[in-house]
Amino acid sequence: MWKTVVRRVVIMIPQLFVLSLLVFILAQFMPGDPYSGAITPETDPARIEELREKAGLNDPWYEQYVRWVGNLVQGELGKSYTFQRSVGDLIGEKATNTLWLSLLSVILLYSIAIPLGILAGRYNNSKLDKSIVLYSFISYAIPTFVLGLLFLYLFGYTLRWFPTVGSVSVGLDPGTLAWYWDKIYHLILPASTFAVLGTTGVIQYLRSEIIDAKSLDYVRTARSKGIPMRKVYSKHIFRNSLLPIAAFLGFTITGLLGGSIIIETIFGYPGMGQLFINAILSRDYSVITALVMLYGFLALLGSLLSDIIMSIVDPRIRIE
Amino acid sequence: MKTTDELLRIKNLHTGFRIKDTYFDAVDNVSLSLRKNEILAIVGESGCGKSTLATSIIGLLDRNKTRIQGEILYKNKNLAEMTEEELNDVRGLDISMIFQDPLSALNPLMRIGDQIEESLIYHTKLTKEQRKERVLELLNQVGINNPERVARQFPHQLSGGMRQRVIIAIAISCKPQIIIADEPTTALDVTIQAQILDLLIDLQNETGAGIILITHDLGVVAEIADRVAVMYAGEIIEVAPVEELFSNPKHPYTRSLFNSIPQMSQENTRLNVIEGIVPSLTNLPREGCRFSSRISWIPEEAHEDNPTLHEISPGHFVRCTCWKHFHFKSDIGGSHHVYAD
Numbered sequence: 001m002w003k004t005v006v007r008r009v010v011i012m013i014p015q016l017f018v019l020s021l022l023v024f025i026l027a028q029f030m031p032g033d034p035y036s037g038a039i040t041p042e043t044d045p046a047r048i049e050e051l052r053e054k055a056g057l058n059d060p061w062y063e064q065y066v067r068w069v070g071n072l073v074q075g076e077l078g079k080s081y082t083f084q085r086s087v088g089d090l091i092g093e094k095a096t097n098t099l100w101l102s103l104l105s106v107i108l109l110y111s112i113a114i115p116l117g118i119l120a121g122r123y124n125n126s127k128l129d130k131s132i133v134l135y136s137f138i139s140y141a142i143p144t145f146v147l148g149l150l151f152l153y154l155f156g157y158t159l160r161w162f163p164t165v166g167s168v169s170v171g172l173d174p175g176t177l178a179w180y181w182d183k184i185y186h187l188i189l190p191a192s193t194f195a196v197l198g199t200t201g202v203i204q205y206l207r208s209e210i211i212d213a214k215s216l217d218y219v220r221t222a223r224s225k226g227i228p229m230r231k232v233y234s235k236h237i238f239r240n241s242l243l244p245i246a247a248f249l250g251f252t253i254t255g256l257l258g259g260s261i262i263i264e265t266i267f268g269y270p271g272m273g274q275l276f277i278n279a280i281l282s283r284d285y286s287v288i289t290a291l292v293m294l295y296g297f298l299a300l301l302g303s304l305l306s307d308i309i310m311s312i313v314d315p316r317i318r319i320e
Numbered sequence: 321m322k323t324t325d326e327l328l329r330i331k332n333l334h335t336g337f338r339i340k341d342t343y344f345d346a347v348d349n350v351s352l353s354l355r356k357n358e359i360l361a362i363v364g365e366s367g368c369g370k371s372t373l374a375t376s377i378i379g380l381l382d383r384n385k386t387r388i389q390g391e392i393l394y395k396n397k398n399l400a401e402m403t404e405e406e407l408n409d410v411r412g413l414d415i416s417m418i419f420q421d422p423l424s425a426l427n428p429l430m431r432i433g434d435q436i437e438e439s440l441i442y443h444t445k446l447t448k449e450q451r452k453e454r455v456l457e458l459l460n461q462v463g464i465n466n467p468e469r470v471a472r473q474f475p476h477q478l479s480g481g482m483r484q485r486v487i488i489a490i491a492i493s494c495k496p497q498i499i500i501a502d503e504p505t506t507a508l509d510v511t512i513q514a515q516i517l518d519l520l521i522d523l524q525n526e527t528g529a530g531i532i533l534i535t536h537d538l539g540v541v542a543e544i545a546d547r548v549a550v551m552y553a554g555e556i557i558e559v560a561p562v563e564e565l566f567s568n569p570k571h572p573y574t575r576s577l578f579n580s581i582p583q584m585s586q587e588n589t590r591l592n593v594i595e596g597i598v599p600s601l602t603n604l605p606r607e608g609c610r611f612s613s614r615i616s617w618i619p620e621e622a623h624e625d626n627p628t629l630h631e632i633s634p635g636h637f638v639r640c641t642c643w644k645h646f647h648f649k650s651d652i653g654g655s656h657h658v659y660a661d
């Protein structure tokens with residue numbers, strides 16, 4: 001088990017190297033540099049050149065790359081030009097918001113999708129199955145922004161059950177129970193939108209896994225033992241069908257950690273997705289590169305997490 | 321044989337699969353019986369319905385897609401009419417099944433010990449400790465040397481032969497009266513095959529169970545079976561005690577089956593195969609002698625209109641009368657070496 005994990009982590013090192021190189025090269029190709037925005041008709045070109053020289057922007061690319069990676073490793077991500085703050089702090093703050101949102105989304109998603117998928121697969125071709133499949137097709141067909149706006153309009157503006165913007169109300173003391181509750185309160189609408197839209201894949205996957213499993217040889221063996229059908233389902237079919245879903249969890253979590261640009265924008269939720277889109281719109285390069293790097297890292301982390309989950313639940317994958 | 325020795329009697333069994341809203345019988349009007357301590361072999365080409373017959377007995381087919389008609393009498397009860405719950409009291413306890421492919425027949429995520437223990441939980445009153453003990457005893461019985469270790473392992477850690485031993489351990493865990501083995505050795509290499517068959521025979525000698533053995537291997541049949549039923553296109557076309565069938569095969573299909581065994585001693589290295597293939601389920605001839613299309617040189621008059629099984633000597637039944645008019649040259653292989661009597 002630990003060997004598997006260590007091996008996977010070691011594999012990540014060259015992957016991270018390639019990723020950082022790509023991000024760096026992309027950043028080099030982007031037009032302008034941090035000082036382009038500072039140029040006004042009154043600025044002295046020599047002064048800008050001096051700043052560039054001082055910041056090392058005239059050094060050969062590999063020196064710049066090494067310096068950039070060195071800073072990255074030390075957690076020194078540079079400074080945001082629009083916010084005039086350290087990129088690390090900025091991302092950290094948004095990341096906590098997104099983390100909460102992701103966590104609630106995942107919990108909601110799986111607690112809707114797993115029971116529905118199991119029911120649809122267990123009783124396939126029944127009325128229940130057909131209505132679940134219909135639901136999952138509808139949720140698949142609805143674009144994110146439509147459902148988001150619908151929820152916002154219905155539960156936010158019309159019924160006034162939930163707040164329509166932000167991550168927490170102003171005027172509450174951080175750390176108090178009321179503050180925490182208010183945060184969750186703000187999360188419910190965006191997280192539900194996430195969850196409802198994400199269920200399709202999980203439901204369909206689980207459903208077809210279960211239907212396929214019914215005719216597998218080992219399920220037939222289990223049936224030939226004369227154990228009750230509900231035991232055949234719980235001990236042989238469901239467990240084995242949930243396996244790929246469990247593995248998928250890693251990807252889902254890190255996918256969500258990246259934040260959803262659309263959902264965070266619609267609900268005015270100050271998370272990473274929103275930060276990313278704002279950074280792009282305002283050409284905030286240091287924020288963009290840091291975020292791209294982070295997203296890449298999260299994707300790698302997701303596959304690592306999936307492999308670890310897999311090696312816990314599937315004995316065939318453990319290395320002896 | 322005394323009738324009290326009879327364990328299972330199948331009468332006019334039809335098992336049909338639904339294909340586009342029509343049921344096609346893959347097992348067509350089969351009648352058979354199995355006695356205590358007997359090994360009944362069922363042979364026949366691929367697709368002739370052997371597995372369908374075997375799985376029909378303990379109702380393992382998908383009820384939504386199959387139709388079973390006729391009687392499968394066990395202890396005066398008709399298994400063909402039982403509900404799933406009623407069948408569960410028979411499966412594993414009275415009748416168990418061994419499947420062809422040991423590599424896929426065990427749950428990959430469950431420890432061997434737990435998989436064996438499962439049927440004990442529902443069919444016996446043993447306590448947890450007693451069950452664990454019984455699992456080790458069973459593993460020992462099927463010739464596994466380090467039962468404690470194997471019980472804790474997962475299927476992928478065992479070889480094919482070991483896995484088939486485990487499957488046999490599962491099958492015999494509640495000392496069943498009847499064991500149905502569907503090609504239990506096909507997926508294994510030759511030396512392991514012999515070991516597994518020996519094991520089955522040893523176990524039978526201990527418990528006196530009746531075994532239905534489905535196989536393609538006529539050598540195995542000759543060696544261990546007591547009686548043989550030959551199936552073709554869903555029907556039984558010949559049944560006889562093993563010596564009788566091998567020394568005196570009657571039906572042209574049975575003869576051509578024997579002719580298609582590769583003979584190492586013969587100079588002739590050409591493999592004798594039966595020409596043509598078993599017709600697919602939807603194209604089965606449902607009238608007359610089903611084999612007639614593959615022995616087209618036999619004139620039509622030779623076949624019965626509604627062929628039935630005739631007892632031609634004690635315990636030897638043959639379907640159709642076409643065998644009377646023709647026989648194969650026994651010295652040359654090949655199904656087309658036929659001449660009129």
Ligand SMILES: Nc1ncnc2c1ncn2[C@@H]1O[C@H](COP(=O)(O)OP(=O)(O)OP(=O)(O)O)[C@@H](O)[C@H]1O
Binds near residue numbers: 364371
């Ligand atoms: N689930 C099913 N649905 C439809 N047709 C089926 C099904 N299972 C088997 N059949 C058909 O029934 C016929 C008999 O199949 P069966 O598996 O019983 O043959 P078999 O004698 O066991 O062959 P083999 O020696 O290859 O195992 C074949 O024509 C097969 O295609």
Ligand SMILES: [Mg+2]
Binds near residue numbers: 370371372502
């Ligand atoms: Mg078969």
